[in-house]
Amino acid sequence: MVLNFALKVHDCDNVATVFSNGVEKKASVEVYDKKGNKSVVTVHEPVPFGHKVAVEPIACGARIIKYGEEIGVATQNIDRGDYVHVHNLDSMRGRGDL
Amino acid sequence: MNFMGYMRPDGKVGARNHVAIIPSVVCANDVAQAIVRQVQGTVGYFHHQGCCQLPPDLERVTDTLCGLGCSPNVGAVLVVSLGCEGTDHKRLVETVAKTGKPVKAVNIQELGGASRAIAAGIDAAQELVIRISGLQRQPVNMSNVVMSIKCGASDATSGMASNCVIGYVADKLVDLGATVVFGETTEFIGAEHILARRAATPEVGKRIFEIVERMEMRAKSLGCDMRKGQPTPGNIEGGLSSIEEKSLGAIMKSGSRAIQGVLEYPDMITDQKGLWIKDTPGREPEILTGMACTGAQCMLFSTGRGAPQGFPSMPVIKVCGNPNTYERMQHDMDLNAGVIINGEKSIEQVGEEAFAKLLSVLSGEMTKNEAISYFNSIDIHTLGPVI
Numbered sequence: 213m214v215l216n217f218a219l220k221v222h223d224c225d226n227v228a229t230v231f232s233n234g235v236e237k238k239a240s241v242e243v244y245d246k247k248g249n250k251s252v253v254t255v256h257e258p259v260p261f262g263h264k265v266a267v268e269p270i271a272c273g274a275r276i277i278k279y280g281e282e283i284g285v286a287t288q289n290i291d292r293g294d295y296v297h298v299h300n301l302d303s304m305r306g307r308g309d310l
Numbered sequence: 311m312n313f314m315g316y317m318r319p320d321g322k323v324g325a326r327n328h329v330a331i332i333p334s335v336v337c338a339n340d341v342a343q344a345i346v347r348q349v350q351g352t353v354g355y356f357h358h359q360g361c362c363q364l365p366p367d368l369e370r371v372t373d374t375l376c377g378l379g380c381s382p383n384v385g386a387v388l389v390v391s392l393g394c395e396g397t398d399h400k401r402l403v404e405t406v407a408k409t410g411k412p413v414k415a416v417n418i419q420e421l422g423g424a425s426r427a428i429a430a431g432i433d434a435a436q437e438l439v440i441r442i443s444g445l446q447r448q449p450v451n452m453s454n455v456v457m458s459i460k461c462g463a464s465d466a467t468s469g470m471a472s473n474c475v476i477g478y479v480a481d482k483l484v485d486l487g488a489t490v491v492f493g494e495t496t497e498f499i500g501a502e503h504i505l506a507r508r509a510a511t512p513e514v515g516k517r518i519f520e521i522v523e524r525m526e527m528r529a530k531s532l533g534c535d536m537r538k539g540q541p542t543p544g545n546i547e548g549g550l551s552s553i554e555e556k557s558l559g560a561i562m563k564s565g566s567r568a569i570q571g572v573l574e575y576p577d578m579i580t581d582q583k584g585l586w587i588k589d590t591p592g593r594e595p596e597i598l599t600g601m602a603c604t605g606a607q608c609m610l611f612s613t614g615r616g617a618p619q620g621f622p623s624m625p626v627i628k629v630c631g632n633p634n635t636y637e638r639m640q641h642d643m644d645l646n647a648g649v650i651i652n653g654e655k656s657i658e659q660v661g662e663e664a665f666a667k668l669l670s671v672l673s674g675e676m677t678k679n680e681a682i683s684y685f686n687s688i689d690i691h692t693l694g695p696v697i
Binding site for chain 2: 217219221229231242244245246247248260261262263264276278279280281282283284296297298301302303304305
């Protein structure tokens with residue numbers, strides 16, 4: 213089976229970005245870090261090219277980390293392998309209450 | 311670690327040895343162009359400023375031209391002046407002369423028109439080129455490097471591939487005692503709080519918030535809210551989930567070291583080391599001029615869709631994050647960082663390749679845009695109206 217490719221640029225990141233087309237539910241994705249070390253994640257739903265998959269469980273209200281910094285908070289519990297985007301991530305900026 | 315550079319009388323080190331032909335005002339461009347076309351070893355800055363502007367802008371233009379003339383990649387300067395311009399062409403000549411580099415001037419109105427100014431300018435430039443052309447490169451420590459950073463024509467690969475590669479090189483240079491300057495204040499919006507955490511002092515952090523607010527206020531004065539609607543529907547479709555994520559992707563090219571301070575657009579680097587911000591717009595003709603006037607000998611430029619142009623006196627190395635773009639535009643792209651997103655090489659491996667390329671270019675190897683003179687569309691960033 214051909215493995216798909218995702219990139220995690222910082223050791224602290226809990227999401228990786230998928231750079232393969234046609235990543236479907238139950239597909240295996242090889243996650244590379246900046247040194248080239250690999251781990252494998254099975255995705256629970258389709259993840260489009262350039263979109264993110266969780267590489268660790270993220271509790272509702274916890275920070276979603278990419279580039280070693282917070283890009284938002286989880287609005288529900290997220291499992292390793294879940295697709296992460298605007299449906300389960302809320303920006304911490306520009307919401308009018310911050 | 312060393313590179314091969316040109317020692318200047320003021321102690322700075324150049325990666326190029328150009329004679330700069332500097333029009334003090336847009337109306338002198340045609341004369342300056344004729345001189346550049348005729349005389350080998352010259353470069354020109356064909357900007358569109360220098361007259362009928364408010365005094366702060368005229369001062370800003372003069373300061374920027376001074377910075378370009380003082381840049382260590384320039385070995386000698388010929389100022390082409392009209393005579394009645396709003397910039398201070400005398401201060402320009404005096405400022406460059408203080409570096410100890412040869413400087414000459416021609417004045418179109420005093421000489422009696424274009425053809426006479428072109429003839430006098432060719433004679434003057436010929437003399438300057440001959441005078442500096444025998445200068446030899448010498449080994450100099452990497453701590454003399456001032457590297458600038460920019461991204462343009464970005465796509466989904468930029469934040470993850472090419473910007474991370476440039477960030478790797480930026481960290482390595484800072485650790486070697488060199489200077490790194492990045493700008494594009496518009497791209498800080500939404501992540502300025504994260505950037506401010508990297509400030510060396512609380513004052514620097516405050517300045518970062520100030521330049522973002524100042525830039526947003528300029529947009530607001532024209533009725534535009536730059537924060538609203540970010541990330542755009544197109545960004546969301548491409549996979550960006552928040553404004554923080556969008557801005558962090560851009561900021562990654564600055565690496566991870568502490569930010570030492572904020573420079574204004576026309577400021578030159580004197581002896582500052584480490585990572586610095588320069589308050590610039592993102593548009594290429596203006597930011598490239600701003601970075602060259604800082605005294606940067608080189609620029610690392612990240613792109614995904616393929617931004618081809620460079621700058622007359624500052625080699626610009628194009629690092630392409632998208633493998634398909636690299637394949638199609640190999641004659642404009644200097645380094646393929648697209649191998650990262652197809653899993654062939656790691657960020658660190660390509661980071662080392664980019665560092666090696668930087669060293670070669672600093673020591674004399676031409677970039678793709680330099681070799682084909684794809685660098686003439688430049689300008690100076692001004693703030694007020696043309697009057």
